[in-house]
Amino acid sequence: MTTIKQLSLAVAIAALFSSSTVFATPSNDAANTMPNSDYYAATQYKEAKAPLNNFGAIDVKVNIPESVQVPPAPVEAGGANGIPETMVQKWTQAGVFPPSLKARAFILIDANTGQIIASNNANMRMAPASTTKLMLMYIVEQKLADGVISLDSKVLVPEVAWRTGGSRMFLKPGSYVSVKDLIQGVIVESGNDAAVTLANYVAGSQSSFVSMMNATAVKLGMHNTHFTTVMGLPAPAHFSTAYDLGLLGEHIMNDYPQYFHFFSQKYFEYNNIRQPNFNRLLFTYQYATGMKTGSTEAAGYSLVSSAKMPDNPMNLVAVVLGTQSLNDVAAQSKGLFNYGFRFFKQDTLYKADSKLSEQHVWGGQQDNVSLGLEKPLTLVLPSSIDEKDLLTNLQFDHDIKAPVDKGEKLGEMTVTYNGKVIKTEPLVALNSVQQGGWLTRIWASISMYFHNLLASHGL
Known part of the structure; x- marks a missing residue:
């Protein structure tokens, strides 16, 4: 789980002006429509740089103002609800009512069909925090499926991974660890050290891997997402939306199902240190199947999660962003799943x-x-x-x-x-x-x- 320490206003201002980020022109009158088909945030902030400490690692002590991490959306990015029509909107004549959640934004998607059941502020840009690691995992799974790397591959832990703050799986620099262990360290323990190690192994550097992440965002149709770090630590122009994260979760579930079991793992032990999964939904909801949490002081607690009920064909993906605690985001997600399973069904007509x-x-x-x-x-x-x-x-x-x-x-x-x-x-x-x-x-x-x-x- 990424963390942020508040520093003085002078440091915040220094962080703002030390960035060479070029932001798209913002607008307070962004249309409430889908983004232009050729607009991708991932192509708009190419000069965004992550703040580094003296060891070349992402600096968790620098306070990045939310306005710098999440720049306002230009008109072509669409409005906060600029997504396809939801089932709730489509079936108002059938007496369907929208769910009410205590969250800044949410979305509920049926992963089998891609149909959106319900949403609120789903196109609003927010800091994704460690839900960023879902894109890291998607690319790693892609490389595994292509045979470029294997689960048994041994990876050298670079010092920069050890020097990266925040949550960790307690890797030792200079040691070797398997890709399988790193995956578990990323998903279960939200290890920033594991994320940096995987990114360096796959792409040679974090910056190269970030480029892969942004290119993949374009490929998947994530119009309002831009990545600046591989793990989600705050940085200029590092943001996503509930809709985009739901789309990513849908692809993780459908494109590489052979690796999806990792997302439901409740505990992982490494170096004699046993840690529980930050995703408390796995411990409180019997139908939960996994995915990833994230939190920052500015954005609150967020969760991309999935659920499947026996004898029900629906595979649901929920994204809940901006709640008060890990328990709260798990409870809100559970309520969203209960709503979907109780009031909707999936049928194959032909x-x-x-x-x-x-x-x-x-x-x-x-x-x-x-x-x-x-x-x-x-x-x-x-x-x-x-x-x-x-x-x-x-x-x-x-x-x-x-x-x-x-x-x-x-x-x-x-x-x-x-x-x-x-x-x-x-x-x-x-x-x-x-x-x-x-x-x-x-x-x-x-x-x-x-x-x-x-x-x-x-x-």
Whole structure:
């Protein structure tokens, strides 16, 4: 868990002006919309530098004002609630009420579908503290999956890791430790020394690893996130949002499930020192499956967490930012999960590759092509909704001509409830149709001409 010590105003001002950070122009009138598709905070603060002590480690004694760590968002970054419509908003006609949490910001996401169940201030920039280590872990898992490193790889502990303050797994400089132990030290003990050691091992330096973190943020669509340190210690332009952290948690759960068990580990012992996980939700909520805490004096206590109930297909990810204590953020997260599981359900209406229609193809070796969905149509719905009240409408492209490639979009499915659109999905070709011979194509052109002529006269 990162910590901050308050210093004098003079030190704070010195820290502010010693930074070479270039900030985007702020606006107090940021629109309440999604960020511009080409705007990424990760590309806007390239000159942001972390404060270092005499040993080259991140200096935990320097007070970074919150306005420096979390610069105001420019208009193109969107507003505090500039995220896709939530299930709570979408189903107001069904009597769904929003949850109430004592937190500065929160979001609840179904990781299977990416649908947002509920949120508040989810696009508001905040100091992420040690939830930053989720991005560290995502990149490490990526390298493990690619075979670049292995869990048994032995890593030399650099002195800079030992010199880094805050929470630690008590590594000894010059010793060797396995990647597996470092992962546990990062997740369970929130070890800054473990984080620095992993970052140096993977990228050669912390600054290089930070560049990887920001590039990955862009790749994952985290529009309002910028990293300046690998572990979350306060630094200029080091911020994220509930929405972005939820998106990251969703990818951690889905992209590398083979490593997700590490996030549910309650205790870890290293150097004969046994420490509990800071995530107290693991000890108080039977359905909790893991993830990461973080706290600073300015931002309060935060938690990115996940939960899964038996015989319930939903995998929920919750982000709760800015509470009063570790117990408080665990309690608020538990309440958010209870809300999601109690008032919402997940249903698969149509399976992938199931034939929903057959349409005529002009000039093909076959007369028809089968249409369906490329992926399952899975929805998160209020528990009170009967699926029989959902209406499905299929619309097809006119004059489908050969050749047709498998997976080609040839129409659209729309799901409505009481006249309101709930979901749209493309209808795709489930099989390929090759062109017929030249006689077939000529006859098809003639037939299609007269077919459309008669249709235009209503015949």
